[in-house]
Amino acid sequence: MNKLLSCRHNMDTNRVEARFSDASAIAIDCIVIEDEYGNTPAQRAELDWLLYNKPLEYAQLVLSGKIAHYLSLGCEHGRPKDQV
Template sequence: MNKLLFCRYNMDTNRVEARFTDDSAVSIDCTAIEDEYGNSPAQRAELDWLLYNKPLEYAQLVLGGEIEHYLSLGCDHGRLED
């Protein structure tokens, strides 16, 4: 997979739209991700925080298969702060 170039959260469709360096694109259904991995209110809140504040990191975690591991570490979005 090519490097992610751009991501944005689209509130109207509840999707993260990602574009890659090769100009391909993907749209991530956030409702499906939340239904699959948001097993607690804290996890759902963490997913929402990522959507609004770090959509690129959200996309990288989902596409890289790391979202479940990220959420299992405990919901502390400060881990992604620089």
């Protein structure tokens, strides 16, 4: 796989559209990712936070297969401040 250059979340299709240095592109279906990895409300909130705030990192984690490990770390970006 070539270098990931850019990503954007397409709200109409709920997909992250990624473009690579060789001019290829893919679309990551966010519903499938959430169904597979969002087992708890906190994990779903974290996936949403990544999707809206850092779509490039979201795509990198999904494509590298590291999304499950990332979520297992208990990240708190998606949690309201009073629940942290």
